Amino acid sequence: MKVAIVILNWNGRHLLEEYLPSVIAHSAHEAHIYVADNASTDDSVAFITQHFPQVTCIVNKSNGGYAKGYNDSLKGLSEDLLVLMNSDILTTKDWLKPIIQEFINDDQLGAAQPKILDLKRKTHFEYAGAAGGFLDALGYPFCRGRIFDTVEEDRGQYNDTTPIFWASGACLVVRNELFWKAGALDELFFAHQEEIDLCWRIQAEGFTIKSIGTSAVYHLGGATLEQMNPQKTFLNFRNNLILLLKNVSGLKVWIILFLRMCLDGVAALKFLFEGKSDHFFAILKAHFDFYSKLFLVIQKRRNTKKIRYYSKINTIVWTYFIRKIKHYNELF
Template sequence: MARLSVIILNWNGKQHLDGCLESLALQSFRDFETVLFDNGSTDGSAEYVRERFPWVRLVAVPQNLGFAGGNNRAFDECQGEFIVTLNNDTKVSPDFLSELVAAAEADPKIGMVAAKMLNFYQPGRIDSAGVKVAANGMGYNVGVGETDVGQYDTPTEVFGPCAGAALYRRAMLDEVGFFDDDFFAYYEDLDLAWRGRLAGWRAVSAPGAVVLHVHSATSGKMSPFTVYHVHRNKWFVLVKNWPASLLGRHLFRILCFDLGALALAVLRHRAGAALRARWDVVRSLPLLLQKRKEVAALRRLTPPELAALLQPANSAVATFARKARE
């Protein structure tokens, strides 16, 4: 039985598969299996993998189950003690897996490990060195857009990993569950990180696990699809996971940032997607409140301990002005 299972989700990403799978084949860590889950591709991806990469276990379904649903189905096929989620539009360094495993083995309470993701087209620019949560309710990629000068090369505690290149300990997933199918795409990794942290699991970075990533290759930057799921799922995370004391303390700031996000969507001609997202949050409240009870049962950390994990938020007005100029 393989010690580690790599899950690669694919949806019409045939053009990325050579780079991703060939880099996996060169890993210094050898005790792993690869499960490629094809989410109803129509570009011949499944046939291509079956013919060119026979060592990959291919699971193909006729419809797109989303990032969350696809990974959950693939997880059912996995045997490993550790589960690595990896985007199809990536190339990984030869020590990618060994660095992730070494970081996890440092402490049995480490349930999540974040890789160091760099921009595929500008390898000197950081895509993600982990995920952080701010007091405005938003999740952010650590270091995104920054020039890589080694500022994130020391392993450190993070709130959670970006699921585009992350390791999860199976023992943690057995306790808190994997991704929430209802998210479909976006923020599902932050939701999982919240559940893990609430249950007392740690998350750390592994800067030696380097990944080149073509950001938004599948969904498109600021498409209506992206706007809808980001705006909706941010509220899904808040309602499901934030303790009442934290929500009460930061609600005004959260609402100010949400108003700014809605205004930006209007400026970018995405008002319909943004409004539909909020309406669907309201419609989903009964289900979200039931999930909130289930998440609360996992909680091991106190509200002050959770509050210490939040990062300060910038001014909502300044953030809106900066993004409006982008």
Template sequence: MIDANNTSSDVNKVNKERYPLVSIVVLNYNGKHHLKTCLDSLLRTKYPNFEIILVDNGSTDGSVEFVQQNYPTVKIVRLSKNIYAAGGFMAGAIIAKGKYVALLNNDIEADENWLMPLVEILEKMPWVAAADAKYMNFYERNRFDDAAAAGRWIDYFGNNYTRGVREIDYGQYDKLTYEFGVSTIFRRDTFFKVGGFDTSFLFGYEDIDLGWRLYLIGYKVVYVPQSIIYHKGGGSSREKMGAPRAKPEFYYLIKHNRLIMLVKNYEVRNMLIALFVTTIEYILTAMYFFLTRQNVYGVQIIRALIYILKNLRKIVRKRALVQSLRVRKDRDIRRYMVPYSGDIWKFLRGIQR
């Protein structure tokens, strides 16, 4: 019981002892124009025990100086060059002191109550290793984001499925749900138990790959709709907002990371089936691009297939390490996947990407 005569500092101390420390890692690369909105919102967070760590990926726009001058309580990890999302977040997680680590991009604004529901779920559900927030569009606050939205899954062949993209939020996804992809908050010890992010995934699938490995070692990932984050969404990876697919260089990374993920995480039989189906899908998609004179995207798919063939030995070594940690069979994990949602399905629905 807190004594009514305690000073506010005494109360804050008690609150901090009651609530586990959360390290909030914000990744930044030449995003000075995003930082005020992002950091101001995080500092308003209604949770009594957190630290903020800014990982700067070699920015040249004065981002670090801006934070040093205006946000003295924010810790800064200044990297000499851009090591991309997976590497940058790993750098922040390594120095984090919290029981939990929240990983956020700089182009977000967090609701002041975003953190408490996530921590409460992780405290109540020890079998859950990570939790994801509800991601809404920064500019149209009643619509879901087009990157994370209302939870993310994959199908049996590694295709990404994001629920609720660009839908108006009527509360239709306000139920706590097990999902597959995760990007918001992790148990720090479990995060490192599975090796954290694969830093060779420069763009795309690093979060899905991590979620899969968490399931492999016996944990689950959950979507928590009471936690709300507003995201500016996809602008850096696409030619313009609302473009149907990523820029060619990012498209290539998405396609080749998906193949690596399938090799690393599946049991042998399921891996071979998934690779066969995915290769057929890739070839058909490349043919579509060539026939519609979008040659640059067809070339990226061919590059992805060639990369896997050239680097198969290295990828198989990674697979051996991942499989050595496995405690759960594929048949149990596939319960948390969705039916086919790949390029052929998107093409038939008129949303081919």
């Protein structure tokens, strides 16, 4: 089974210098490594050409974000598996082998991720993906190993291989043919939560998503946008509304969207009272931008296959903030 590791880069020469050597050292025997450059203005491409001749450079004409950047970069690749990897990932020895083996063993496996641990605190999971993601009925994402801002210590509790609802875009492994059959990444998202949308559509095609707990990588996180950057707040709130309208089946989607608008209003006021007015306005901007794209998303909704069940729990907000349940294993 042939594998392509594709690292999307935008002005990240320092990240490539720091983390690309580990990817080469731990993955070169199993995969062909590509760096897809999103029209960087630094010397990323020249640096790769000079220092890593074994890595193939794909140069995109514009910075279309995560979604368009990957769609443009992956079009000419023929490998069986595509690994969409952030440029701030530190790999571990033999991390790729159990993932490849699981795809060989399970022909209904559509996409997967390794355990994603925090490079800044290696004993704990990393916020963006942890040990695999889920959604509650209102569309709030949470992970095995991370619910809202509570991140668990890795004590081996998620070392199993098990179905999940979404795999993290920080290190997402997907079948090449299925990636395109499911419709690739939706470029309307630009960045953030487009991997959840893709995993939703992969499952609508009859395939599963898994976390491979015998594989682990470390993620720096926040290398492109820091966790508390208002632009990240804008993208997360806007894209979650797009995600729901596009994929939730039936008339219930309108009830869910109404409830989310109310809860988003609460979140915006919380930011305002905390003195974070830039995040307050980011949420307002997210909603207005969503409304401006409403008819476009409805058109996408009409052309998107649906699945009946998508949520693992009714409301993670109530469970976390009212019932004070902070860890995934305590949910069920």
